[in-house]
Amino acid sequence: MSATRDVALFREDAVHAHAPAATGVWSWITTVDHKRIGILYGVTAVAFFLVGGVEALLIRLQLAVPDNALVSAPTYNALFTMHGTTMIFLAVMPLNAALFNYMVPLMIGARDVAFPRLNALSYWILLAGGIFLNSSFLVGAPPDGGWFGYTSLTLRQYSPGLNIDFWLLSLQILGASSLMAAVNFIVTIIDMRAPGMTLMRMPVFAWMTLVVQFLIVLAFPAITVGLIFLMFDRFFGTHFYDVAAGGDLTLWQHLFWIFGHPEVYILILPAFGIVSEVLPTFARKPLFGAPVVVYSGVLIGFFGFGVWAHHMFAAGMGPVADAAFAISTMLIAIPTGVKIFNWLATLWGGSIRFTTALHFAVGLVAMFTIGGLSGIMHASPPVDLQQTDTYFVVAHLHYVLIGGSLFGLLAATFYWWPKMTGRLLDERLGKLAFWTLILGFNLAFFPQHYLGAVGMPRRIYTYAPETGWGTWNFASTVGAVGIGVAVLLVLVNALRSLRAAPTAPADPWDGRTLEWRTSSPPPPHDFDSIPPVYGRDSFWREKHGDRHGRRPPPIPPLVEPHGIHLPAPSYWPVVIAVGLFVAAVGALSHVLLVIAGGVIVLAAAVAFALEHHREPTHEHQIGNLAVDRRKIAMWTFLGSECMFFGTLIATYLAYRGRSVTGPYPHEILNIPVTTLSTFDLLMSSLLMVLALAAVQRGDHRQTRLWLLGTVVFGLIFLGFQAYEFTHFVHEGLTLQQNLFGSSFFVLTGFHGGHVTLGVFWLFTLWVLEMRGRLAPRDAIKVEVAGLYWHFVDIVWIVIFTVVYLIP
Amino acid sequence: MVTPPVSTAAAHADASAPAAPDHASTGTYVKVAVILCAVTALEFAVIYIRALTPILIPLLLVLSAGKFTLVVLFYMHLRYDARPLSGLFGGSLAIATGIAVALMTLTGAFLVFGR
Numbered sequence: 001m002s003a004t005r006d007v008a009l010f011r012e013d014a015v016h017a018h019a020p021a022a023t024g025v026w027s028w029i030t031t032v033d034h035k036r037i038g039i040l041y042g043v044t045a046v047a048f049f050l051v052g053g054v055e056a057l058l059i060r061l062q063l064a065v066p067d068n069a070l071v072s073a074p075t076y077n078a079l080f081t082m083h084g085t086t087m088i089f090l091a092v093m094p095l096n097a098a099l100f101n102y103m104v105p106l107m108i109g110a111r112d113v114a115f116p117r118l119n120a121l122s123y124w125i126l127l128a129g130g131i132f133l134n135s136s137f138l139v140g141a142p143p144d145g146g147w148f149g150y151t152s153l154t155l156r157q158y159s160p161g162l163n164i165d166f167w168l169l170s171l172q173i174l175g176a177s178s179l180m181a182a183v184n185f186i187v188t189i190i191d192m193r194a195p196g197m198t199l200m201r202m203p204v205f206a207w208m209t210l211v212v213q214f215l216i217v218l219a220f221p222a223i224t225v226g227l228i229f230l231m232f233d234r235f236f237g238t239h240f241y242d243v244a245a246g247g248d249l250t251l252w253q254h255l256f257w258i259f260g261h262p263e264v265y266i267l268i269l270p271a272f273g274i275v276s277e278v279l280p281t282f283a284r285k286p287l288f289g290a291p292v293v294v295y296s297g298v299l300i301g302f303f304g305f306g307v308w309a310h311h312m313f314a315a316g317m318g319p320v321a322d323a324a325f326a327i328s329t330m331l332i333a334i335p336t337g338v339k340i341f342n343w344l345a346t347l348w349g350g351s352i353r354f355t356t357a358l359h360f361a362v363g364l365v366a367m368f369t370i371g372g373l374s375g376i377m378h379a380s381p382p383v384d385l386q387q388t389d390t391y392f393v394v395a396h397l398h399y400v401l402i403g404g405s406l407f408g409l410l411a412a413t414f415y416w417w418p419k420m421t422g423r424l425l426d427e428r429l430g431k432l433a434f435w436t437l438i439l440g441f442n443l444a445f446f447p448q449h450y451l452g453a454v455g456m457p458r459r460i461y462t463y464a465p466e467t468g469w470g471t472w473n474f475a476s477t478v479g480a481v482g483i484g485v486a487v488l489l490v491l492v493n494a495l496r497s498l499r500a501a502p503t504a505p506a507d508p509w510d511g512r513t514l515e516w517r518t519s520s521p522p523p524p525h526d527f528d529s530i531p532p533v534y535g536r537d538s539f540w541r542e543k544h545g546d547r548h549g550r551r552p553p554p555i556p557p558l559v560e561p562h563g564i565h566l567p568a569p570s571y572w573p574v575v576i577a578v579g580l581f582v583a584a585v586g587a588l589s590h591v592l593l594v595i596a597g598g599v600i601v602l603a604a605a606v607a608f609a610l611e612h613h614r615e616p617t618h619e620h621q622i623g624n625l626a627v628d629r630r631k632i633a634m635w636t637f638l639g640s641e642c643m644f645f646g647t648l649i650a651t652y653l654a655y656r657g658r659s660v661t662g663p664y665p666h667e668i669l670n671i672p673v674t675t676l677s678t679f680d681l682l683m684s685s686l687l688m689v690l691a692l693a694a695v696q697r698g699d700h701r702q703t704r705l706w707l708l709g710t711v712v713f714g715l716i717f718l719g720f721q722a723y724e725f726t727h728f729v730h731e732g733l734t735l736q737q738n739l740f741g742s743s744f745f746v747l748t749g750f751h752g753g754h755v756t757l758g759v760f761w762l763f764t765l766w767v768l769e770m771r772g773r774l775a776p777r778d779a780i781k782v783e784v785a786g787l788y789w790h791f792v793d794i795v796w797i798v799i800f801t802v803v804y805l806i807p
Numbered sequence: 808m809v810t811p812p813v814s815t816a817a818a819h820a821d822a823s824a825p826a827a828p829d830h831a832s833t834g835t836y837v838k839v840a841v842i843l844c845a846v847t848a849l850e851f852a853v854i855y856i857r858a859l860t861p862i863l864i865p866l867l868l869v870l871s872a873g874k875f876t877l878v879v880l881f882y883m884h885l886r887y888d889a890r891p892l893s894g895l896f897g898g899s900l901a902i903a904t905g906i907a908v909a910l911m912t913l914t915g916a917f918l919v920f921g922r
Contacts, residue, residue, distance in 0.1 A: 640899070806868075
C-alpha cells in the first residue's frame with residue numbers, strides 16, 4: 001500500500017513561522033526525524049566500520065608471514081586497540097542504533113521516538129566522540145592499551161602520552177550518547193506502542209531492542225565509574241589502581257567486565273531480533289515459540305549481569321568465585337540454545353524463499369552456534385586457563401561478533417533496505433557477497449582456533465618461523481581479504497541500488513509486521529493513521545488471516561482528533577555536541593578550553609530545555625502507561641544512577657580500610673557536622689514536595705517560596721561540603737594523599753556535583769516562576785526535577801550511613 | 808486542513824489528559840519529614856551507645872533503608888504512581904545492589920583479616 005498525503009498534517013514549525021527544512025544539509029543537521037537520524041547513524045557507522053576494517057586488514061597483513069615488519073610493534077598495538085574500540089563502539093553499536101531508530105517506531109506503530117531532540121543529541125554526541133577518538137591519529141597518539149584498557153598498562157606511569165587520554169575521554173562521550181538513546185528507546189517502546197499492541201504482540205526485534213536498552217542503562221555506569229577512576233589516576237594523581245598505595249588492579253577488570261559482558265549482548269541481541277523477523281518472513285511461517293524466544297532474550301539479558309568474571313578466570317579469583325561464574329556462564333547457554341532451536345523449528349516445514357537476507361540469517365544461526373560452542377569451553381575455568389590470551393579466544397569472539405552481529409546486520413540490510421530507500425538490492429550480487437563472506441570469514445577465523453590451541457598468544461605483532469604458525473596465519477590473512485571483498489560487494493550493491501530508480505513496493509517480502517504497512521520509504525509522519533493491531537504478526541493477519549485463512553474483522557482507523565504532530569527541527573543538539581568536543585579537546589590541551597566547552601554545553605542545554613517551554617504540543621506526553629513520558633524517562637535514568645552510585649559506594653567500601661598511610665576515616669570524619677548537613681538535605685526534600693504541591697494547585701507565592709527554599713537548602717548543603725573538604729585538606733587528607741582520600745573525595749564529590757546540578761535546575765525553575773512562566777500545566781517539569789532532587793537525597797542517606805556512621 | 812497542535816499521544820484518547828495529582832497531603836509530607844529527622848537523630852545517637860556495638864552495622868543499615876524507602880514512597884510518590892515505575896526503579900536498584908555486593912565480595916571488602 002502506498003501512503004497518501006491527504007491527512008491533517010500539522011507541523012510545529014508552522015506555528016513558529018520556521019521555514020520547513022525538508023532538504024539540504026541544514027535539514028540533516030537539525031533533523032529530529034527518527035528515520036533521518038537512523039540514516040545518519042547508519043552512514044556514520046559504515047564509515048567507521050570501514051576504518052575499523054582497514055585496521056583489521058593491516059593487522060592481518062602484519063601477521064601473514066613470520067618476522068614481518070610491515071608495521072612496528074607500537075603501531076600494531078594502536079591498530080588492535082583502535083580496531084576493537086572502533087568496531088564495538090563506533091560500528092556495530094551505531095549500526096544497531098540505526099536500525100532501532102529507523103525501524104522500531106515503525107514496527108510499534110509510532111510516529112517518532114519519545115524524545116526526538118534527545119535522539120538527535122545522542123547521534124551528534126556519538127559523532128563527536130567518534131571524531132575525537134580518531135583525531136588521535138592526527139596528533140600521533142592513537143590509543144594503544146587494548147580495547148579493554150587494562151590497568152596498570154593504561155596508567156600514566158606506563159602510558160605517559162595522550163593515547164589513553166583520547167581513549168578514556170572518547171569512551172565517556174560515547175557512553176553519554178548511548179545512555180541518552182537507551183532511555184529514549186525504553187520510553188518509546190514502553191509508552192508509544194499503537195493501541196492493541198501489547199508487549200507480547202510486539203515484534204521480537206522491538207523486544208530485543210528493549211532488552212538491549214536496559215543493558216545499556218545498567219551496564220554503562222560501571223565502565224563510566226571505572227573510566228572516572230582511571231581519569232582521576234591519570235589526570236589528578238589518585239590511587240585507585242595504584243598497588244603501592246593499596247589499590248587493586250582487578251577492580252578495573254571487574255568494572256570493565258561488569259560492563260563488558262553485557263556489552264556482548266548489547267551487540268548480539270539486536271541480531272537475534274533481526275533473525276527472528278527475517279526467518280518467519282521468508283519461511284512464511286510464524287516464529288516458532290515466539291514468547292519463548294522473547295523470554296530467552298530477556299533471560300540472556302538478565303543473566304548477562306551475572307557472568308562477567310568468567311573473563312577473569314586467569315586473574316586468580318579463587319575456586320568459589322570461579323565455580324559460581326562457571327555455573328552462571330553455562331546457564332546462559334540455555335536460553336541461547338533455545339533461540340537457536342526455535343529458529344531451526346521456524347524454518348522446518350516452511351515455504352522457504354532463499355533471499356539474500358535469509359542467507360545471512362541462516363548464516364548467523366550456523367556461525368553463531370560455532371562461537372557459542374567455543375564460548376561454553378571458556379565457561380570451564382581449567383579449559384579457560386589454557387585458552388586465555390591465545391588466538392582461540394580471538395576466534396571465539398569473532399565467531400560471535402562477525403558470525404553473529406555482522407551477519408545479522410547484513411541480513412537486516414538486505415531485508416529493510418527497500419523500506420529505507422524505496423529501492424531493492426541486487427539479489428545475485430548479495431548472494432555473491434554472502435558466499436564470499438562466509439568463505440572468507442571461516443578461512444580467516446577457523447584456523448585461529450588451532451593457532452590458539454597450539455599456543456599462539458594474542459596481541460603479538462610478529463612471531464618466529466620456528467613456531468610453525470606461518471601457514472595458518474597466511475590462510476587467515478587470505479580469509480580476511482575475502483571478508484574485505486565481501487564488504488566491498490555489499491557497498492557496490494548499495495551504491496548501484498541508490499543510483500537506480502525507486503521501484504520497491506511498500507511490502508516487497510510479504511512482511512508480517514507494521515513497518516511494511518506504510519510506503520517505502522515511509523512518509524515523514526510514518527503512517528497516515530495509526531495502524532490497527534490484530535495480534536502478533538498483525539500485518540500478516542490483516543493480509544492473510546489466521547492459519548485457517550480467517551481474517552480479523554477490520555478495526556476502523558484510530559481517530560486522531562487533533563491531527564498529526566511532527567516535532568520541529570532543532571540545532572541545539574549539534575551545539576551541545578560541539579561543546580562536549582571542545583571540552584574534551586581542552587582536557588588534553590588547556591583548561592580554558594574545558595571551561596569554554598562547559599559553558600557552551602550548559603548554555604545550549606538550557607536553550608534546549610526551554611526550546612519548547614509552554615508550547616501546547618509538548619504539554620501532555622502521555623501514552624500506554626498513562627504517565628507522562630518525562631517521568632518514565634527520569635525513573636529510567638535514576639535506575640542507571642543507582643548503578644553509578646552503587647559502584648562508587650562499593651569501591652569506597654572495598655577501599656576504605658586499605659590505605660597504607662593516614663589520615664584514616666575514624667581520625668578525620670566529623671560526624672556531628674555531617675549529621676547537620678544531612679538534616680539540611682532531608683528538609684530540602686520536604687520543601688521540594690511542598691513546591692510541587694504549590695505549583696499543582698497554582699499557588700505562585702508558595703511555589704516561589706518553596707522552590708527558593710529548596711535551592712537555599714541545597715546551597716547550604718554544598719557549603720557544608722565545601723567546609724568539610726577544606727577542613728580535610730588542612731588536616732592533610734587530599735585526593736592524592738591515600739586510597740581513602742581518593743575514594744572519599746570522588747564519591748562525595750560526584751554526589752556534590754549532582755547536588756550542584758539539582759540546585760541549578762531548581763533555580764532555573766524558580767526564575768521561570770518569577771517571570772510568570774510556571775503554571776499548573778508545567779507541574780510535570782517541577783515533578784521531574786523533584787524526582788532528581790529526591791534521588792540525590794536518598795543517595796546521601798546511603799552515603800551518610802556507609803561512609804560516616806558505620807565504623 | 809491544518810488542525811490544532813497536540814501530541815500524537817492524543818491518539819490514546821483515554822489517557823490524553825494528565826491524571827489529577829494523587830499525592831500525599833501536606834500533613835503527610837511533614838510527618839515523613841519529622842520521621843526522617845528523628846531516625847537521623849537516632850542514627851547519630853546509636854553510634855555512641857557501646858552496648859549496641861554488636862548489632863550496630865545491621866541496625867544502621869535498617870535505619871538507613873527505612874529512610875530511603877520513606878523518601879522513595881512518599882516524596883518520590885512511588886506509593887501513588889503507576890506500578891511499572893516501581894518496577895523500573897526497583898529492578899534497577901536490585902541489580903545495582905547485587906552487583907555492588909558481588910563487587911565488594913570479589914575485591915575482598917568482607918575479608919575480616921584483610922587480604
